[in-house]
Amino acid sequence: MTAPHRIEVRLDVMMARRKVRGRDLAAAIGITEQNISLLKSGKVKGIRFETLAAICTYLDCQPGDILEAVPVD
């Protein structure tokens, strides 16, 4: 049996690669900057497929570029 994993959000890394600001991403996908900040810091319980799809479209990436499963220490 594999060790339990948790999901880490790598949105900030992807945004830095694409040189996208939080304000622009928020405006493009129709959510608040505050929610983008919460998402970047991983302080959310989940992300809707709709939001994830909008982020992937804008950043031209895959969900795996934004979310990563890492083993729990």
Added chain:
Amino acid sequence: MSNTRRISRLARILRTTVLLMLYALPLFVIVPLLTYPDLSVPIREEYSDYNLPHAFATWQIAAYIAVFSVGLAILAIPLWHLHRLLARYALGETLSPACAQALRRIGQGLLAVAAFSFVSNTIDILILTALNASGERTLSIGIEDSDLALVLAGTVVILVGWVMGQAAEMADENRSFI
């Protein structure tokens, strides 16, 4: 008109109505006191099936009014919680733990009203026939249809309150999804 606005608008109207009912409750005691010079008349009309004495002692009338007032005070409890619930609805707050708790309190209040209604009739008859000659005093125990309806309504409202509690938890969890 969106559903939220409709709820808010109707809740505001109902909240005012319930508030007026709360303010009007004492009138159910005050108006008969001012209207009837002899309160024994309406009491006799209400309990015409029972063997009541020709005249009531002052303490009997006072005790009857006291029991009636306690009933009104108990009725005020669910009305007060209904007022609070409607105030929250009017502000657009529907799926919250506070609303679920208010619903449960309303249900519990309705059960209390039903329980007191069941007991008060017995107490009233006992008070009004207390000075009858030995053997002519009455102890009446009975459940009316309205009491059963109140028990059913109260239980259902408590159940809905529990369900709304679950809904509020789900809504809270949903809010933490982006």
